[in-house]
Amino acid sequence: xxxxxxxxxxxxxxxxxxxxxxxxxxxxxxxxxxxxxxxxxxxxxxxxxxxxxxxxxxxxxxxxxxxxxxxxxxxxxxxxxxxxxxxxxxxxxxxxxxxxxxxxxxx
Amino acid sequence: xxxxxxxxxxxxxxxxxxxxxxxxxxxxxxxxxxxxxxxxxxxxxxxxxxxxxxxxxxxxxxxxxxxxxxxxxxxxxxxxxxxxxxxxxxxxxxxxxxxxxxxxxxxxxxxxxxxxx
Numbered sequence: 001x002x003x004x005x006x007x008x009x010x011x012x013x014x015x016x017x018x019x020x021x022x023x024x025x026x027x028x029x030x031x032x033x034x035x036x037x038x039x040x041x042x043x044x045x046x047x048x049x050x051x052x053x054x055x056x057x058x059x060x061x062x063x064x065x066x067x068x069x070x071x072x073x074x075x076x077x078x079x080x081x082x083x084x085x086x087x088x089x090x091x092x093x094x095x096x097x098x099x100x101x102x103x104x105x106x107x
Numbered sequence: 108x109x110x111x112x113x114x115x116x117x118x119x120x121x122x123x124x125x126x127x128x129x130x131x132x133x134x135x136x137x138x139x140x141x142x143x144x145x146x147x148x149x150x151x152x153x154x155x156x157x158x159x160x161x162x163x164x165x166x167x168x169x170x171x172x173x174x175x176x177x178x179x180x181x182x183x184x185x186x187x188x189x190x191x192x193x194x195x196x197x198x199x200x201x202x203x204x205x206x207x208x209x210x211x212x213x214x215x216x217x218x219x220x221x222x223x224x
Contacts (some may be wrong), residue, residue, distance in 0.1 A: 089211070
């Protein structure tokens with residue numbers, strides 16, 4: 001299985017902060033990398049697919065990038081509704097796998 | 108607008124079979140290049156992909172569950188279903204159905220299934 005390792009596991013940030021979350025794949029997944037966030041009691045919501053394509057309706061403060069096996073999700077200016085847990089997921093090779101999650105909390 | 112809705116028992120006894128159904132509206136399970144998937148999340152933990160049904164008729168399962176899992180489809184009802192046999196407490200989770208084209212763009216709201224006697 002392809003292991004997806006996210007860092008950090010959690011972070012505290014303030015409204016307006018720039019936040020970066022990293023995801024590393026254990027082997028090549030090309031750009032088959034997706035980002036989600038999940039609020040308590042809710043299903044995950046797709047933010048970014050194919051490493052850097054913004055899902056329709058997702059605010060432009062979210063962006064994704066890729067460099068080899070490393071992928072980054074950036075929130076340019078954190079908003080109150082962005083406090084959630086973020087997951088990366090590879091759709092290159094089955095079994096499709098998720099990172100362990102990054103919890104973004106209010107400082 | 109595509110919508111997915113899980114249904115099924117919220118409580119299953121150990122060693123029995125967990126059965127869930129996902130009803131799709133606003134789209135067809137038998138058309139388009141979509142992978143109709145089941146994903147689960149144990150309480151307080153991360154996400155695990157269980158398997159998919161592809162519109163062409165093929166299925167693919169996570170090897171961690173493969174021997175116990177079956178995903179099937181009922182095109183007349185626009186539904187797909189999940190069966191997990193010989194469940195244990197480790198199968199207690201919120202089960203989601205979801206559609207993947209690039210990412211998982213549509214999800215059900217999730218259903219908590221508890222395995223307990």
